[in-house]
Structures are given as structure tokens and as C-alpha cells.
Amino acid sequence: MPDSLLLDRLLKVTDQLTRDMARAFADTELTPARMGVMWVVHHDGPSTQKAIARHLDVSARNVTGLVDALERSGYLVRTAHPADRRAHLVTLTPIGTELMTTAAHEHAALSASLRAAVAPADRAPLERGLDAVTTRLAELIALEAKGAS
Amino acid sequence: MPDSLLLDRLLKVTDQLTRDMARAFADTELTPARMGVMWVVHHDGPSTQKAIARHLDVSARNVTGLVDALERSGYLVRTAHPADRRAHLVTLTPIGTELMTTAAHEHAALSASLRAAVAPADRAPLERGLDAVTTRLAELIALEAKGAS
DNA sequence: TATTGTTATACTCTATAACTATA
DNA sequence: TATAGTTATAGAGTATAACAATA
Numbered sequence: 001m002p003d004s005l006l007l008d009r010l011l012k013v014t015d016q017l018t019r020d021m022a023r024a025f026a027d028t029e030l031t032p033a034r035m036g037v038m039w040v041v042h043h044d045g046p047s048t049q050k051a052i053a054r055h056l057d058v059s060a061r062n063v064t065g066l067v068d069a070l071e072r073s074g075y076l077v078r079t080a081h082p083a084d085r086r087a088h089l090v091t092l093t094p095i096g097t098e099l100m101t102t103a104a105h106e107h108a109a110l111s112a113s114l115r116a117a118v119a120p121a122d123r124a125p126l127e128r129g130l131d132a133v134t135t136r137l138a139e140l141i142a143l144e145a146k147g148a149s
Numbered sequence: 150m151p152d153s154l155l156l157d158r159l160l161k162v163t164d165q166l167t168r169d170m171a172r173a174f175a176d177t178e179l180t181p182a183r184m185g186v187m188w189v190v191h192h193d194g195p196s197t198q199k200a201i202a203r204h205l206d207v208s209a210r211n212v213t214g215l216v217d218a219l220e221r222s223g224y225l226v227r228t229a230h231p232a233d234r235r236a237h238l239v240t241l242t243p244i245g246t247e248l249m250t251t252a253a254h255e256h257a258a259l260s261a262s263l264r265a266a267v268a269p270a271d272r273a274p275l276e277r278g279l280d281a282v283t284t285r286l287a288e289l290i291a292l293e294a295k296g297a298s
Numbered sequence: 299t300a301t302t303g304t305t306a307t308a309c310t311c312t313a314t315a316a317c318t319a320t321a
Numbered sequence: 322t323a324t325a326g327t328t329a330t331a332g333a334g335t336a337t338a339a340c341a342a343t344a
Contacts, residue, residue, distance in 0.1 A: 006272075007260030009279040014163040016286040023293065033334060050302060057168075062335055064304065069333090086302040086343045110289075111156035117285035122274040123155075129267045129275030130158040136266035137165040140259075144172065182311060199325060208313055213327060215311085235320045235325045 010133070029073040035103070037066045038092070041076060042100040046091040048081065075099060159282070178222040184252070186215045187241070190225060191249040195238040197230065224248060 004012075021032045030038075040055045041047055047055075053063045067090055070076045075096035081087040092100065118126055153161075170181045179187075189204045190196050196204075202212045216239055219225045224245035230236040241249065267275055 004276075005257065005260040006264045006267075006276060006279075007256060009276060009283070010162055010166060010263070012283050013159055013279060013286070014166050016283065016290065017159060017163050018167070020286065020290055020293075023290070031333070048302075058334090059336055060303065061305090061337080065334080081302095084302080084344070086341095088303075107156060108154065111154040113289070114159070114282050114285055115155045118155075118278045118281045119274075122278045122281070125268075125271040125274035126278030127153075127155060127158060129271045129278070130155075130162060132267045132271070133263050133275075134158065134161050134165065136263055137162065137169065140262070141165065141169055141172070144169075180310070197325075207311090209326065210314080210328090211312055218310090230325095233321075233325080235318095237326075 006133075029069065030075075034066050034070055037063065037070060037090075038075060038096065038100055038103075041090055041092055042097075042104075046079070046089040048084075048087045049090060050087070052090065070096075155282075178218065179224075182211075183215050183219055186212065186219060186239075187224060187245065187249055187252075190239055190241055191246075191253075195228070195240040197233075197236045198239060199236070201239065219245075 018032075021035075025031055025035070036056050037052055040052050044051070044055070049063045049067060050060060052067075053060045056063070067076065067078065067088075071078060074093055076090055076092050078088040079091050081089045115123060167181075170184075174180055174184070185205050186201055189201050193200070193204070198212045198216060199209060201216075202209045205212070216225065216227065216237075220227060223242055225239055225241050227237040228240050230238045264272060
């Protein structure tokens with residue numbers, strides 16, 4: 001597709017990554033949304049559900065359901081918050097920690113594989129270009145949010 | 150984020166595009182999945198639901214629901230297939246055609262805006278890099294599909 | 299009063315399976 | 322027999338609103 005628009009290329013990658021992630025979790029009790037919760041807790045350590053909701057920019061109700069499923073599957077547990085009896089601290093179980101260790105390795109390996117597929121001279125410009133696109137997209141999204149107030 | 154992995158950059162753009170599209174359709178009866186149907190019919194002309202399902206790689210049942218919603222909203226209609234009485238030909242209404250004309254312009258404008266945000270010397274390498282990533286991702290997805298048979 | 303999390307409710311996207319009408 | 326589409330059913334993600342317990 002030599003004449004494609006930049007946006008079409010970005011949407012193509014978006015579609016591939018979305019589908020590939022969903023496929024990777026088929027036949028497990030994990031899903032992309034549940035893994036989102038796992039990444040937050042993996043990176044930030046034990047977190048309240050409110051903090052997770054803010055981090056993912058989803059509703060508190062949504063987090064309740066995702067944590068329910070992950071707790072059922074044994075990847076995390078709700079524990080008492082030491083200072084606030086309203087809140088739960090969501091904490092990874094040993095199995096959850098093991099899952100995320102593996103996931104982090106696979107994530108890095110996939111990133112390296114994709115980078116290796118790019119011509120060496122194009123790698124730095126690709127990364128700079130993606131950063132520029134991200135910055136512009138963030139500006140456009142902020143503008144829309146403002147206008148839609 | 151100067152030290153981010155390539156994959157993290159790609160996922161960031163994926164997240165931004167996904168959210169931005171969903172936001173763009175808030176307060177309308179359109180959604181990203183419904184617009185997917187609209188794009189197929191816009192590009193391919195009157196299409197059977199089966200053809201749409203193949204194009205989008207979703208189930209026939211799914212297309213039934215999406216076409217139901219778009220027909221209710223007045224963007225397309227089911228018409229009789231001239232040669233196969235089992236099939237429906239999904240056809241854009243004048244309003245649907247108008248919608249897609251506008252959408253195509255906005256799509257091109259967004260693409261140009263994103264491209265303009267990238268340093269001129271980085272634009273060609275960015276596009277080449279994205280094509281390389283897409284090709285590699287397609288290979289990896291094909292490998293997984295084969296292994297999971 | 300404000301906040302955390304849950305229950306209640308609803309909509310969308312998605313899938314498989316069974317069924318109808320046609321090929 | 323095979324195919325196009327629908328109905329039936331189900332699970333997942335998401336949201337708002339009302340409510341309980343606690344701050």
C-alpha cells in the first residue's frame with residue numbers, strides 16, 4: 001500500500017494490535033481490559049480501585065467488575081486498606097505476579113521483534129514520528145474535550 | 150518518554166485513536182463498529198451482509214445487529230438482491246452517503262494534521278517503519294493462527 | 299458533606315447454535 | 322446439501338444513578 005495515508009497506516013497497526021491481544025487471551029479467563037488492571041497494579045503496587053479507575057480513565061463500576069473477575073481467577077485479591085475502611089487495596093497474588101513477569105518479558109520481546117523488522121536507519125525517525133503523532137493527537141483530543149464542555 | 154519501547158509508543162497511539170473515535174460519536178447513534186460497516190459499503194458499493202462480515206472479519210450475527218442499528222438511524226437500507234432471494238443488498242441512503250463524504254474529508258484532514266506534526270525528514274521513514282511493523286505483525290499473527298489450529 | 303465501592307439497570311460488541319428461506 | 326440471514330442466548334466492556342459505609 002505505497003499510497004496509503006499516514007492515518008490509515010496507524011489504524012492498520014491499531015487494528016492488528018487490538019486483535020492480536022484479544023486473540024492471545026482467548027481460551028483463558030484474561031482479556032485486554034482485565035490485563036489493563038493487572039498492568040496498573042503491577043506497576044504501581046497495591047492500589048485502591050479508585051486509583052485504578054483514574055489511571056485507566058474508566059468508571060468505578062467498571063473496575064468493580066474487572067477486579068471481580070480477576071479475583072475469581074486468582075490473579076489478585078482485595079485486602080483491607082490500612083488507613084481507610086471504605087477502600088480496598090487491590091494486590092497481586094503470587095500467581096498474578098508470575099503472570100505479569102511473563103507478560104513483561106513477552107511485551108519486551110514483541111517490541112524488540114517489531115523494532116528489528118524496521119530498517120536500522122528508520123528506527124529513530126519512526127520513534128520520533130510516533131512521539132510527534134502522539135503529541136498532536138493529545139492536543140486535538142484536549143481541544144475537542146474543551147469544545148464539547 | 151524518551152526511553153519508551155517501540156511497542157509502548159504504538160499502544161499509546163492505538164489507545165488515543167480508539168478513544169478519539171469513540172468520543173467523536175458520543176451523542177450520535179453512530180459507533181466505531183457501525184462506522185466500519187459504513188466504510189465497507191461506501192468503498193465497495195451495495196454489499197451483502199455476508200460480504201460485509203467477511204470484510205470486517207466478524208460473525209454474520211454481528212453484522213445483522215450493526216445493519217439493524219444503521220437502518221433504524223436512516224444511514225442505509227436493506228434492498229432485495231436481484232439474483233439471490235436469500236440475500237440482502239445493503240445500500241447507503243442519501244443521508245448515509247452524505248455522512249461518508251464528510252467522514253472521508255475529516256479522515257484525510259486528520260491524517261494531514263498528524264503528518265504535518267512530524268518533522269519533514271522523519272515522514273518517509275515513519276511511513277516505511279509503520280509498513281515494516283505491519284508486515285511483521287501480520288507474520289506473527291499468521292504464525293499464531295497456524296500454531297493454534 | 300464528600301468519597302469508596304457496590305448494586306441496579308441499560309446499551310454495545312461480540313460469538314455460537316438452531317432455524318428459515320432459498321440456492 | 323450448502324448458504325444468507327435471523328432469532329435465541331450468552332459473556333464482556335462500558336456507563337449513569339442510587340445507595341451504604343466511612344471519612
